[in-house]
Amino acid sequence: FLLLTLLGSVFASLSYFIYVYNPLEIVIEKVCSFYPNSIVYGLWKEPPFNILIKVYLFNVTNSNEFLEGTEKLNLSEVGPYVYREELYNDNVTFNDNGTITFIPKRRLTFVPELSVGDPFIDSLLLPNVPLLGITASLIDQSMFVQIGVSSISAYLGAEAFMNLTINDYLYGYDDSLVTLANDYLPNWIDFPKFGILDRIMNLDNGSNIVTMNINPEIKMSDNQLLTTEERLQQFSIQNWDGSSGLKHWGYIASNETDSVLQNSKCNLVEGSFMGTIFPRNIKENSSFSLYRRAFCRPIPIQYEKNVVTKDGFKGYLYRVEQNFLATAEENSKNKCYCKSEQCVPKGLGDLSPCYYSIPISMSQPHF
Structure with a gap:
C-alpha cells in the first residue's frame, strides 16, 4: 500500500509538472541555447x-x-x-x-x-x-x-x-x-x-569587431530609434566597431537617450542581423534588416509567404523589400543615402562611401 501511495504521488507530481511545464519546450530550450560548444554555437x-x-x-x-x-x-x-x-x-x-x-x-x-x-x-x-x-x-x-x-x-x-x-x-x-x-x-x-x-x-575581412546580443532578457540599450522588442532581439547586432550606426551615412554617436536629427533607421546598424542566425519564435509578419559591410548599408527583408520545405518543415519565406533601392521620394527610409541632397537613380544603391569615394553602385540583377 505504501508503495502504491508513493507511486501515485510521483505520478501526480509528474502530471502536474507536465501540465505546468512543457517538456518539449524544456528540451528545445536546452538544445537551442547559445553557449560555448553548444550545437547552436557550433552552427x-x-x-x-x-x-x-x-x-x-x-x-x-x-x-x-x-x-x-x-x-x-x-x-x-x-x-x-x-x-x-x-x-x-x-x-x-x-x-x-x-x-x-x-x-x-x-x-x-x-x-x-x-x-x-x-x-x-x-x-x-x-x-x-x-x-x-x-x-x-x-x-x-x-x-x-x-x-x-x-x-x-x-x-x-x-x-x-x-x-x-x-x-x-x-x-x-x-x-x-x-x-x-x-x-x-x-x-x-x-x-x-x-x-x-x-x-x-x-x-x-577587415578589422570588423562585432558585438551581438545573446540574452533576450537583458535590455541592451535605450536607443530611441528602436522599439522595445527590437532592443531585446536575440542575435541582433549591438554595435559594429564600437558604433551603433554607420558614420559614413551621417550617424552621429551620442548618449543613448539623446535625439540626433541625422540619426535614423537608415544609418543604424544596431538591431540588424548578420543573416546566419535569428531568434526563435519569429512572428509571421516580422521584418528584419541584414548587414554586411560589403553592402555598405543594412538591407531590409520582409515576410512574403508561408512555405513547406522539401523535407516537410513549415517555415516563412522572406525576401529583400522591393523598394529598398527606391529614391528617397518613394521610400523615405533611404533619405540618408543621398549625399548633398543628390541621390542615385531608382534601382541603384550608392556604395562610394565604403569604396574609396569612387562612384560605384549596387543593383538587383539586370535591373
Missing part, C-alpha cells in the same frame, strides 16, 4: 551554408568605335564564374553583459564544375575601373586638378579599356595609376593592386 561559428557567388562580366565589343564617339557602348555578358563562400566567426569572446564579441571572416573558393570557363585563362576587354573611378571621383575638383590627373594618366599610358584575365580583373592586376596613387596617397588608395572581388572581400 553559428562555422555555418554549414552552401553559399554560391555567381560572377558575370561584360565584355566590351566595340571599344574603338565608342571612344571615337561613333557608336554607343556594346556589351556582351559572360559568365557565370562561380565561387563558394565560407563564413566563420573568429576571436569569439563571451561578455558578462549578455553579449558576445567576435570578428566575422569570409573566404572564397572557385567552383570549376559550375563555371563557364577558367578564370586564369579566359580574358575579356573590360573597363579600367581605377582610371574611370579616380577620374569620376575628382569631377568636382578644380580644372587644374583634372588636367593634372589627365596628363599623368596619359603619361602612364592608362587606357579606358584593358584586356585582362577574369582572375586578374577580380583579384588584382598591376596598374601604374594605382601604384602611383598608393605611393603618394596611401591614406586614400591603400592597396598596390586593384581587383573588384579582392576589394569586396578585403572590406568584409
Whole structure:
C-alpha cells in the first residue's frame, strides 16, 4: 500500500509538472541555447551554408568605335564564374553583459564544375575601373586638378579599356595609376593592386569587431530609434566597431537617450542581423534588416509567404523589400543615402562611401 501511495504521488507530481511545464519546450530550450560548444554555437561559428557567388562580366565589343564617339557602348555578358563562400566567426569572446564579441571572416573558393570557363585563362576587354573611378571621383575638383590627373594618366599610358584575365580583373592586376596613387596617397588608395572581388572581400575581412546580443532578457540599450522588442532581439547586432550606426551615412554617436536629427533607421546598424542566425519564435509578419559591410548599408527583408520545405518543415519565406533601392521620394527610409541632397537613380544603391569615394553602385540583377 505504501508503495502504491508513493507511486501515485510521483505520478501526480509528474502530471502536474507536465501540465505546468512543457517538456518539449524544456528540451528545445536546452538544445537551442547559445553557449560555448553548444550545437547552436557550433552552427553559428562555422555555418554549414552552401553559399554560391555567381560572377558575370561584360565584355566590351566595340571599344574603338565608342571612344571615337561613333557608336554607343556594346556589351556582351559572360559568365557565370562561380565561387563558394565560407563564413566563420573568429576571436569569439563571451561578455558578462549578455553579449558576445567576435570578428566575422569570409573566404572564397572557385567552383570549376559550375563555371563557364577558367578564370586564369579566359580574358575579356573590360573597363579600367581605377582610371574611370579616380577620374569620376575628382569631377568636382578644380580644372587644374583634372588636367593634372589627365596628363599623368596619359603619361602612364592608362587606357579606358584593358584586356585582362577574369582572375586578374577580380583579384588584382598591376596598374601604374594605382601604384602611383598608393605611393603618394596611401591614406586614400591603400592597396598596390586593384581587383573588384579582392576589394569586396578585403572590406568584409577587415578589422570588423562585432558585438551581438545573446540574452533576450537583458535590455541592451535605450536607443530611441528602436522599439522595445527590437532592443531585446536575440542575435541582433549591438554595435559594429564600437558604433551603433554607420558614420559614413551621417550617424552621429551620442548618449543613448539623446535625439540626433541625422540619426535614423537608415544609418543604424544596431538591431540588424548578420543573416546566419535569428531568434526563435519569429512572428509571421516580422521584418528584419541584414548587414554586411560589403553592402555598405543594412538591407531590409520582409515576410512574403508561408512555405513547406522539401523535407516537410513549415517555415516563412522572406525576401529583400522591393523598394529598398527606391529614391528617397518613394521610400523615405533611404533619405540618408543621398549625399548633398543628390541621390542615385531608382534601382541603384550608392556604395562610394565604403569604396574609396569612387562612384560605384549596387543593383538587383539586370535591373
